[in-house]
Amino acid sequence: MTENLPPKKDEHPLFEPFAQLMNNMNRLFSDRPDKNFLQSMDDFFIHSKPFGGFVAELKENEREYIVQAQLPGTKKEQINIEILPQYITITVNHRESVTKEDKANTVIQKRESWKQSSRTIPFSKPIDQGKVVANYEDGVLTVTVPKRKGKKISIE
Template sequence: MLMPSIFGTNMFDDFMEPFENSLWTNGLMSTDVKENDNNFEIAMDLPGVKKEDIKAQLNDGYLTIEASSKSKKDEKDENGNYIRRERYTGKARRSFYVGNQITQEDIKAKFEDGTLTLLVPKKEEKAQVEQKQNILIED
């Protein structure tokens, strides 16, 4: 039997609430990747995140998106006294291999209504020609 709580339906709800409000369970960074004729379209949900809190980097063929989120929740009674006060700060990061042929200038990004959309062009990986090199063996 669960005990009643002054903050929610029961004590278990209050215990689980911090986990329910985490970056991952609120849909932050849920990603859809769609392949088109000439590019890949990456749509990433970033609810409650501001544009200035998003960083996209391309390094060694990996596109990395990092987002940070901060929230503050105050509940007061009719006299203005706090009955609950919570703060949350967190970061999340996702990486995608896009290939070494892609440059920063090739990727187009747009942030609108809590969704980050990136267009990554398709580029063929150039196959590296294996060259045989003889090793000199001394007498």
């Protein structure tokens, strides 16, 4: 009977990008009424990225894969790379705190946000996990992932 029902939200990876969009929409309509509505709309459209927060590109040659991720404004400490047998996951954690004060240094508004974006890049061939190298320069993360070489055997 349950085979005809659509998958639950947390059961399918395609729903993950939309979860952030739904959270942003919920936050838009649940903010305090005294907050400027136009500011809420601006925040919603600026911070809503339904398919994640960064672009990752995969290039391949006969020896290696090269993954480049555009991460402008991201600090090296905010980036995590997880290497598994046939794919890597790049995760960026961003925490922001904004405080507005009046002339008497009384806090008028304080807002904290935490965002995590990730990309998982699969490889068509096995990789050499021990020789993966990552470099981060000028907002571009470059991960060089060597392919694992097969072993030749002789025929008896």
